[in-house]
Amino acid sequence: MTHTISALVKNSPGVLHRMAAEFDKYLINIKSISAGETENPNISRMVIRAEASSEEIEKITEDMTGMDFVIQIDDMERKEFVDRELVLIKVARNKDNITQLMQIFEVFRAGVVGMGQLTITVELSGDRERVEGLIQMLEPFGIKGMCRTGMIALKRGDEQDRP
Template sequence: MKHTISALVKNRPGVLAESSTAFHNNSINITSISCGETENMEVSRMVICAEGSDEDIAKVTKDLQAMDFVIKLDDLARKEFVDRELVLIKVDVNKDSMSQIMQIFEVFRADVVGMGQKTITVELSGDQERVEGLIKILHPFGIKSMCRTGMIALKRGDE
């Protein structure tokens, strides 16, 4: 099962490394990880996406909660949340494919951020399904390079 873990942590060196070690020690692969400051510069929000059984994820979250730098931790898998990811994709382009690729960008509301003689670079932010959809549809044109931020997420509502 996919799990999205959101943790408020003290903003100090080594937090990301120690957190990922907890997943390694429990033999859980991290599929996405992002971390950045919150509205309080002394606190960062870390969002970790991983696949594992409920039992395995429960073990790793227990290990994380025991770490002195963790302020609050939530497994968002069973909660309503908003998620976003940013992707930059450089795709091959030629005179025959240009109009079709531009139509795809328009449908996905993706922004062109760079152009070369043989490639075009596009930026898209959205939920993982939208990002995956754009990647899938651009693959036949030839993706030259790609960079993804990893997912960020917040619980919906007032909590």
Template sequence: MKHTISALVKNKTGVLAESSAAFQDNKINITSISCGETENMDVSRMVICAEGSREEITKVTEQLKAMDFVIQLDDLARKEFVDRELVLIKVEVNKDTMSQIMQIFEVFRADVVGMGQKTITVELSGDQERVEGLIKILQPFGIKSLCRTGMIALKRGDE
């Protein structure tokens, strides 16, 4: 089962490493991890996506909650949340495929951020399904390079 864990943590050295080590110790694979400062420069929000049973995730989140740098922790899999991911994709183009690829970018509302003689680079921000959809549809054209940020997420509503 996929889980999205959001943690407010103290912005200090070693927090990301210690947090990911807790998942490693419990043999849980992290599929995505993002971390950055919040509106308060002393606090960062870490969003970890991992696959594991409810029991495995509960065990690791209890470990994380006990760490002195964790301010707040939520398993967003149990809540409504908004998520986004950024992807940069460099895809092969030629005179025969250019218009088709540009139409795909338009449908996905992706922005061209770079062009070469044989490639075009695009950026897309959206939920994971949208990002996965663009990647899947561009694969037959020849993806030369790809970079994803990993998911970021916030709870919906006033919480």
């Protein structure tokens, strides 16, 4: 099962490495990991997506809670959070397919950020399903390059994220 873990941590060197090492300890592959400062420059939020059993995630989050740099950690259920991912996709273009590509970009509200003689590059921000949908639509045209940020997420609702 895919789990989304949100962790508020002290913004200091080595934190990302130590958090990732915890997954290595349990031989769990991280599907995506994103980290960045919050509204407080001394605190970072890490969002980690991993495929593991609930028991494994419970053990990992319990271990992480005991780390001196961890402020708060949550294993969030899909309905509990809003998520986004950014993707840049470079796709093959020619005079015969440019109109079709532009229609696809419009449907997905993807923005053109670069154009060469043989390729066109677009960006899209959205949830994982929307990003995956655009990728599937562009595959038949020939994806020449792609870069994804990984998921970022915040809990839904009005409550404050940290204690």
